[in-house]
Amino acid sequence: MTQQDAPQLAADTKTELWDTIVIGAGPAGLSAALMLTRGRRRVLVIDHGVPRNRFTDHMHGVLGHEGRAPGELRRIGRAEVEAHEGVFEDAEVATVTSVVNDDGTRVLVALKDGRVFRARAVVAATGLRDELPNVPGLRALWGRGVYACPFCDGYEHRDRPIAVLATGDHSDMKAHLLRQWSADLVLLVNGSFTLGDAESRALAARGIRVERSGVDEVLADSDGRLRGVRLASGTELELEAIFTNPDFVPLTGMLEGVDVRGPEHPDARVWVVGNAGDARANVPVSIGQGAAAGGEVAFALLMDEIAAATD
Template sequence: MSATSPAPEHTTGELPAEPIDAVVIGGGAAGLNGALMLARSRRSVVVIDSGTPRNAPAEGVHGLLGHDGVPPAELLERGRAEVRGYGGTVRTGEVIKASATDPSADGDPRFTVTLADGATLHARRLLVATGLRDVLPDVPGLAEHWGRGVVHCPYCHGWEVRDEPIGVIATGPASVHQALLFRQLTDDLVYFVRGTTLDEETRDRFAARGIRVVDDAVDQVVADDDGGIAGVRLADGRLVARRVLSVATTMLARTDGLEDLGLPMQDLPHGMGRHVVTGMAGTTEVPGVWVAGNTTDASAQVGASAAAGAMAGAHINADLVTADTAAALAETLR
């Protein structure tokens, strides 16, 4: 598969001017499953999809029952078709601003979502499922192999790289856990300390599992003639032959354009990144806004993200039912 997934089909025509039930920002597994639950509940829902999923470089989605190995682009296209099949709209676009506006007369939340092409949507509820972006360590030659020879998750890619000579490029404490997980998949594992701290107890544990530790400074990742990884060049010129490299990235929730919402943010442990803080079913302290998927749970695979999106979608529908019932009751009392 190519390094980028095909952008979703662009929906033509004008977007609705009146407030719709929900706008879903992000068209990955979490956003689409949330939209599916809403559309099946006969809610008006529009998904805004930038077409840049985190797993675009991957050849297949793994650990997803019934869909193991399906290319990410194919899975998302099926999801978009399902949402449209229930009357939902999926639109290619980039949200440049989402903000709360004055609530309705009966206090129901209202939001305005502005796209880069100038289109504007008005909604009663928002589901943020923008995902995250991975920041790689600054090692020359590393980024070129991201998603192929350079991986991060043993559950996402482990079987596919089993028995290969694997190297772990350390970025911090999370790399120790990562190394032990990848050791389950290969007998030939090298841990490149790369200036991080590695205490004696951990070194003993590594030695017990046959993990080789390289303390020398890393200079670059070297490619072979076929475009794969040949190994890691050290500062002294030596080449440590490796076919696969694992790296714990810094994971940052995608919140560009969402600043006005005031979503509660929190740093992940050990400098691993930053995410949006949520409660049950993706609720946030911002009335009318839910968050699902990697935006709030950096470790969630596709299945977990889809499940979180479904739960958030159901929760949003229930919240709207409560608001609709209250409005209907108030109308009868006038």
């Protein structure tokens, strides 16, 4: 698409043409921004302050930051990027459009408030939304007793009463995995799938209880932390943690129709990193993906400059 095809995206050409606009100031975006600013590139980071792990007070499994509050890592990362002359804009991106303009603009980034920025490259690090199973009381306890990732939150609940809330086939494997953290473990089938005989035998052989009665409600204590579940049978189970598998919804709607850098589009100027492109990326993996993309973007910009100089 050329800018003529997108007249509604009239970027102010008197304002800066950014080497890179990073959308999202989570671990992935900040890491990309740090690489690029340290590479002496002009970088604008746009973020509207809704990180995925805002529901939890502590991060785990992040080397050098074990137990740190997620917001603190973001504050440290932002300060590091600002110290290298990165610029931040607290705003929400609405659309991203690829263009090829004579002034070097390759991407237009339009904000919800109507402003349009121009860039030579974009790194989209916008994360994902967790769609939780529809059980009353569950969402309010997300990150406060209800989790997805055993490696992130299992250790703090080791040897305590834990449940796996099934969401479909393979939930028995999640229960087998959680057995590593606690022997006091129950799989809440909640009507989500049919356990075969072989699967039932394997669970029993490893001491994992199976509860087939539906889950009516997830219960909180007076401090707002998980207390247990009430089953359709009326029984209440005391629990310290529930692990479940949400559906992962990447927050990439603003990229609709845009080619993303990869084997199919080796010349595209939009990179997607972190949870926006990979639901399994925890914080350290997101940091790594951001750093790798930062290096790739810097190299792509360099190739443009060599081509322009030798034209």
